[in-house]
Amino acid sequence: MLAEQVCRSLAQKLVDAELGKQEIVKLTAEYPDLSVEDGYLIQEELIAIKKEQGHRVLALKMGLTSQAKMKQMNVHEPICGVIFDYMAIDNGMLPLSELIHPKVEAEIAFVLGEHIAGPGVTGAQVLAATEYVLPALEIIDSRYKNFEFTLPDVIADNTSSSRVFFGSRMKRPDELELDLVGVTLSINGQMKDLGAGAAVLGHPAHSVAMLANMLSRKGEKLRAGQVILSGGITGAHQLFAGDVVSARWDGLGGIDFAVKE
Numbered sequence: 001m002l003a004e005q006v007c008r009s010l011a012q013k014l015v016d017a018e019l020g021k022q023e024i025v026k027l028t029a030e031y032p033d034l035s036v037e038d039g040y041l042i043q044e045e046l047i048a049i050k051k052e053q054g055h056r057v058l059a060l061k062m063g064l065t066s067q068a069k070m071k072q073m074n075v076h077e078p079i080c081g082v083i084f085d086y087m088a089i090d091n092g093m094l095p096l097s098e099l100i101h102p103k104v105e106a107e108i109a110f111v112l113g114e115h116i117a118g119p120g121v122t123g124a125q126v127l128a129a130t131e132y133v134l135p136a137l138e139i140i141d142s143r144y145k146n147f148e149f150t151l152p153d154v155i156a157d158n159t160s161s162s163r164v165f166f167g168s169r170m171k172r173p174d175e176l177e178l179d180l181v182g183v184t185l186s187i188n189g190q191m192k193d194l195g196a197g198a199a200v201l202g203h204p205a206h207s208v209a210m211l212a213n214m215l216s217r218k219g220e221k222l223r224a225g226q227v228i229l230s231g232g233i234t235g236a237h238q239l240f241a242g243d244v245v246s247a248r249w250d251g252l253g254g255i256d257f258a259v260k261e
Helices: 004-020 038-051 067-073 122-129 151-156 206-214
Strands: 057-063 079-084 093-095 102-113 130-140 163-164 182-187 189-196 228-229 244-249 255-261
Touching: 004 255, 038 079, 038 151, 057 206, 079 093, 079 151, 079 163, 079 206, 102 182, 102 206, 102 244, 122 130, 122 206, 130 244, 130 255, 151 163, 163 255
Parallel strands: 057 228, 093 255
Antiparallel strands: 057 079, 102 130, 102 228, 130 163, 182 189, 182 244, 244 255
């Protein structure tokens, strides 16, 4: 495992890349033996740096939640990261000048009404503890050159977290069959992608359950009031200045935003 000062230095490198909007070469180019555990240690240092800068964690997020992505990255479980308060956008405008090479994907977010502590948490327990769900568009923006990275790299980079748009329509989970909720994602009036909640580990609640079980290994739990992005229902699509993005969820309304220079 990497020494603490090395983790801190690499985390600072990633923070600086985000602030400076400058892509960097993946960390494993210099540290080829970087492990998943090292990646999470670097991510913890990155979160600590952000908190020292005055930011707070707004939500948790899951990544690599499709079977295809897990197979591609040769992993047996998703990865997790955090969304900070400054990442939430509520004016319908995504400022390209603050980002490197952003992509958009559609998700379902969960807001918990009760604590959930693993291990052994199930999707049914998550649904019972969820106060409501709402639609979300996550903007991922890897700090690595050409979006090229290994699994430890992307974990260290806080799973490419960048920006997020939340929809205004909230529903209790028992009002919807979340695995059957259909989503369409259009850019400039052209359909780019579509999918259903089942694309996320068979059911989005399974993703949240897996997060609770992952956190339990560190003696942590999901807490009432926490927001969790359960993972991409659609693929991630590159964004450019002038793009107008529109997404629609069955029973949960839609989100629209424009990309400005």
